[in-house]
Amino acid sequence: MTVIPNAVRGLPPCLPLTIRIVFSLCNRQADSRILNSTMARTLLMDSSLLANAETVVSRARAGDTEALGELFRAFEVPVYNLARRICRTTEDAEDVLQETFFEVCRSIKRYREEGSLWGWIRTIAASKALMRLRRNKYRDTDELHDEVVGNRREDTPLRMDLEAALERLSETSRAVVWLHDVEGYTHEEIAEMMGKTPSFSKSQLSRAHARLRSWLGEEMIP
Amino acid sequence: MSHLTMDTLVGLREPGNEPGQSAAREHLNGCPYCQAELERLHQRVARLKALPALRPGRDRWPETMARFNAERRQRRNRTISLTGLATAASLAAVLSLGHMNNLNVTRPQEMTAEQLSQVMERSQVLESALNDYNPDGRVLDGRTARIAGELEDRIARLDQQLEMTELQRQQASDQDLLRLWRERVGLLDALVDVHVTRASNAGL
Numbered sequence: 001m002t003v004i005p006n007a008v009r010g011l012p013p014c015l016p017l018t019i020r021i022v023f024s025l026c027n028r029q030a031d032s033r034i035l036n037s038t039m040a041r042t043l044l045m046d047s048s049l050l051a052n053a054e055t056v057v058s059r060a061r062a063g064d065t066e067a068l069g070e071l072f073r074a075f076e077v078p079v080y081n082l083a084r085r086i087c088r089t090t091e092d093a094e095d096v097l098q099e100t101f102f103e104v105c106r107s108i109k110r111y112r113e114e115g116s117l118w119g120w121i122r123t124i125a126a127s128k129a130l131m132r133l134r135r136n137k138y139r140d141t142d143e144l145h146d147e148v149v150g151n152r153r154e155d156t157p158l159r160m161d162l163e164a165a166l167e168r169l170s171e172t173s174r175a176v177v178w179l180h181d182v183e184g185y186t187h188e189e190i191a192e193m194m195g196k197t198p199s200f201s202k203s204q205l206s207r208a209h210a211r212l213r214s215w216l217g218e219e220m221i222p
Numbered sequence: 223m224s225h226l227t228m229d230t231l232v233g234l235r236e237p238g239n240e241p242g243q244s245a246a247r248e249h250l251n252g253c254p255y256c257q258a259e260l261e262r263l264h265q266r267v268a269r270l271k272a273l274p275a276l277r278p279g280r281d282r283w284p285e286t287m288a289r290f291n292a293e294r295r296q297r298r299n300r301t302i303s304l305t306g307l308a309t310a311a312s313l314a315a316v317l318s319l320g321h322m323n324n325l326n327v328t329r330p331q332e333m334t335a336e337q338l339s340q341v342m343e344r345s346q347v348l349e350s351a352l353n354d355y356n357p358d359g360r361v362l363d364g365r366t367a368r369i370a371g372e373l374e375d376r377i378a379r380l381d382q383q384l385e386m387t388e389l390q391r392q393q394a395s396d397q398d399l400l401r402l403w404r405e406r407v408g409l410l411d412a413l414v415d416v417h418v419t420r421a422s423n424a425g426l
Contacts, residue, residue, distance in 0.1 A: 062379065063375055063378045063379050063382070064375065065287065065291075065371055065375055068287070068290075069283060069287070072283050072286065073283075076278065076282075076283075077275050077277055077278075078275070080276065080277060080278045081275045081276050081277075084276040085276070090278075090279060093276075093278070094278050094279070094280070094282055097278055097282050098282045098285060098286045098289075101282075101283070101286045102286050102289055102290055105286070105287075105290040106290065106293070162266075162269055162270065162273065163273065166270070166273075177270070178270075181267045181270050181271070182267075182270055182271050187236075202229075202232070202233070203229070205232055206227075206228045206229040206231075206232040206233075207228075209228055209231075209232055209263060209266065210228045212266060213228075213262070213263075213266070216266070
């Protein structure tokens with residue numbers, strides 16, 4: 001059986017596939033206490049997206065707008081990707097992108113360099129996306145809607161069956177799947193961001209996987 | 223024979239050992255069907271992670287920066303007004319105390335206080351002129367926007383210095399304060415010039 005290596009948690013798809021595969025192989029083989037920690041992975045993200053992150057952050061703290069622009073350029077795609085996976089429309093995702101970096105500009109002085117920069121920005125982005133989700137109050141249903149499935153997102157490649165299945169999930173389930181399985185948040189963290197319980201996050205995740213499995217043409221477990 | 227549910231399989235991917243997981247792992251070790259199911263789950267997650275990144279259709283940085291600059295300007299105006307009031311109040315207090323105690327307030331100190339008051343007044347006039355002009359609601363060409371942005375940055379940095387100097391008032395002399403305020407007025411003058419020159423060139 002061909003095994004697809006698990007990509008590193010917290011490593012967004014904007015990185016080249018080779019880098020993701022190297023990281024994922026490291027994740028399987030190296031000392032798990034070092035590489036498996038979320039902080040280590042997000043720190044890897046910082047250095048891969050922004051070579052001189054520390055310098056840029058100190059310049060941004062001093063009010064240098066060029067440095068803020070560099071932060072935006074470095075993290076624009078992972079933030080948008082996260083927002084787009086959670087929000088229904090491209091407009092909403094772009095608004096989340098703008099709100100996230102507006103918050104980054106305002107709060108960069110309060111950012112403590114104890115954790116990773118990407119971890120900090122990602123949490124802002126996830127909160128903004130979930131807030132938008134709540135604000136829009138989309139109908140939360142797992143049923144197939146013609147208007148949704150008939151019109152594939154304009155920024156989604158056609159070949160991706162998984163994309164369509166992911167899109168068919170309810171807003172909440174999709175957010176939980178993405179935040180847990182791709183971004184690497186724990187159920188406790190997701191619950192806190194969503195204002196729900198960890199059990200809610202767990203049940204959303206397993207329901208979502210059962211549905212994905214079924215929609216991707218695999219038989220259900222008896 | 224009952225196999226593991228999706229709930230349990232998803233739980234097995236979590237770190238730690240939750241209640242019931244030992245029994246589930248024991249079952250897993252002897253059940254090729256559930257092993258295959260768990261592997262499918264792993265692969266599905268790996269495929270999710272491997273989905274290509276979605277990119278924004280347009281550049282949202284200029285809007286973000288404009289919004290941030292507008293907010294920064296409003297905040298600065300508030301801060302400077304408060305700082306100005308505080309400085310004026312403290313100067314008045316020093317002068318009246320000196321008078322009450324019959325102390326000889328030296329001439330240079332009075333001069334500095336008066337100059338400081340004038341410079342702060344001038345700063346407020348320029349701020350007000352800039353607000354009336356409403357630079358946030360206007361479109362600038364690239365070069366003007368860059369120059370205006372640089373001046374705004376320098377003013378913001380100077381405001382930080384002013385705040386710090388105000389906080390350390392005991393150590394800082396009025397001359398230091400006067401120098402910073404003069405520098406601020408110079409930068410504000412330049413900023414107003416940039417906007418007004420641009421407006422007159424464009425016939426606005």
